[in-house]
Amino acid sequence: MSAFAEQLIIWHDQHGRHHLPWQKNRDPYAIWLSEIMLQQTQVNMVIPYYARFMQKFPTISSLAQAPLDAVLSLWSGLGYYARARNLHVTARKVMHHYQGQFPCTREAIQHLPGIGRSTAAAIAVFAFGQCEAILDGNVKRILARYFGISGFPGETKTQNLLWKKAEESLPIHHQNGKIETYTQALMDLGTAVCTRRAPLCKACPLQSECVALKENRVDQLPTTKPRKPLPQKETTFLLLMQQQNILLEQRPAPGIWGELWCPPEIGIGIDVITYCQHNLNIEVRALIELPILDHQFTHFKLRIHPQLLQVTSSESLATLPKFIWTKPSDALAKGIPAPVRKLLKQTFLSKFSPYRI
Numbered sequence: 001m002s003a004f005a006e007q008l009i010i011w012h013d014q015h016g017r018h019h020l021p022w023q024k025n026r027d028p029y030a031i032w033l034s035e036i037m038l039q040q041t042q043v044n045m046v047i048p049y050y051a052r053f054m055q056k057f058p059t060i061s062s063l064a065q066a067p068l069d070a071v072l073s074l075w076s077g078l079g080y081y082a083r084a085r086n087l088h089v090t091a092r093k094v095m096h097h098y099q100g101q102f103p104c105t106r107e108a109i110q111h112l113p114g115i116g117r118s119t120a121a122a123i124a125v126f127a128f129g130q131c132e133a134i135l136d137g138n139v140k141r142i143l144a145r146y147f148g149i150s151g152f153p154g155e156t157k158t159q160n161l162l163w164k165k166a167e168e169s170l171p172i173h174h175q176n177g178k179i180e181t182y183t184q185a186l187m188d189l190g191t192a193v194c195t196r197r198a199p200l201c202k203a204c205p206l207q208s209e210c211v212a213l214k215e216n217r218v219d220q221l222p223t224t225k226p227r228k229p230l231p232q233k234e235t236t237f238l239l240l241m242q243q244q245n246i247l248l249e250q251r252p253a254p255g256i257w258g259e260l261w262c263p264p265e266i267g268i269g270i271d272v273i274t275y276c277q278h279n280l281n282i283e284v285r286a287l288i289e290l291p292i293l294d295h296q297f298t299h300f301k302l303r304i305h306p307q308l309l310q311v312t313s314s315e316s317l318a319t320l321p322k323f324i325w326t327k328p329s330d331a332l333a334k335g336i337p338a339p340v341r342k343l344l345k346q347t348f349l350s351k352f353s354p355y356r357i
């Protein structure tokens with residue numbers, strides 16, 4: 001076994017995490033769900049979502065049978081909603097193409113929607129004890145520093161080298177359970193010790209052989225992405241009030257916030273009153289422009305200009321597909337994106353708001 005793997009396994013015994021909710025068993029469904037939730041998301045944030053999800057959908061079959069809206073509702077606030085949609089599609093695929101049995105090899109798992117090579121490897125390790133290498137952001141950082149590999153890890157050349165190191169470092173001649181311990185140790189070391197900023201090298205089991213530490217390059221590795229400023233888009237959200245209700249529209253998928261519920265959205269500069277007459281078939285009176293909301297996606301920033309409007313006609317929108325009138329408090333229980341949740345809370349549910357419903 002490599003010294004790298006051996007030191008990590010010994011370290012994990014005393015310092016690693018042993019009581020995460022998904023570590024309780026080898027149920028591939030539970031492990032898959034946890035791995036998807038943990039993508040881009042901290043463990044502390046994931047734990048309550050994971051618990052609620054497992055309570056509502058304890059098996060892959062229950063998830064497959066659920067309506068997508070119920071899945072998105074439980075996911076609401078966790079972000080990166082494509083993950084929830086892919087979970088739902090994958091659950092159905094496993095039920096129909098694999099007779100409800102989660103595939104057990106990394107290659108087969110990797111062919112399911114929303115599962116990349118590293119996530120597939122983590123599932124193969126934790127659910128089936130297979131000796132596979134993972135390479136998530138934490139592991140890239142550890143390997144880049146330990147082996148002194150420069151170059152942005154998003155570039156193919158650097159990524160290929162990191163995969164090679166990840167595979168060479170596996171505890172190949174492992175005893176039972178060692179691959180799971182090794183993989184969890186890598187994840188835990190990246191979270192608690194070899195952190196992005198201010199890593200705790202003095203507490204690190206890899207310090208004696210770490211190239212970055214020896215060469216005083218820890219703060220230079222891994223090489224950061226050459227940064228371009230994110231483009232900014234602007235949009236208007238129409239908060240339409242009718243009695244105690246507001247209007248929400250289910251957004252099309254695929255697309256940003258696909259299948260989630262949002263206030264109707266129009267481009268900047270479009271006349272709101274005319275838009276409502278022609279597109280929603282209602283008369284409205286403008287009340288106020290609410291404070292701007294800024295939200296950041298991975299690839300762009302979104303500046304939202306919310307406008308509060310009172311519906312003055314008695315026409316019903318019931319015939320329009322994908323629209324609902326709902327109380328703001330009930331809207332919070334639906335699948336809505338985080339900025340909309342914030343907007344509804346501060347406009348209609350805050351005790352300081354003049355528009356409290």
Ligand code: SF4
Nearest residue numbers: 145194201204207210
């Ligand atoms: S010695 Fe420091 S830089 Fe090297 S792997 Fe450990 S924590 Fe990371």
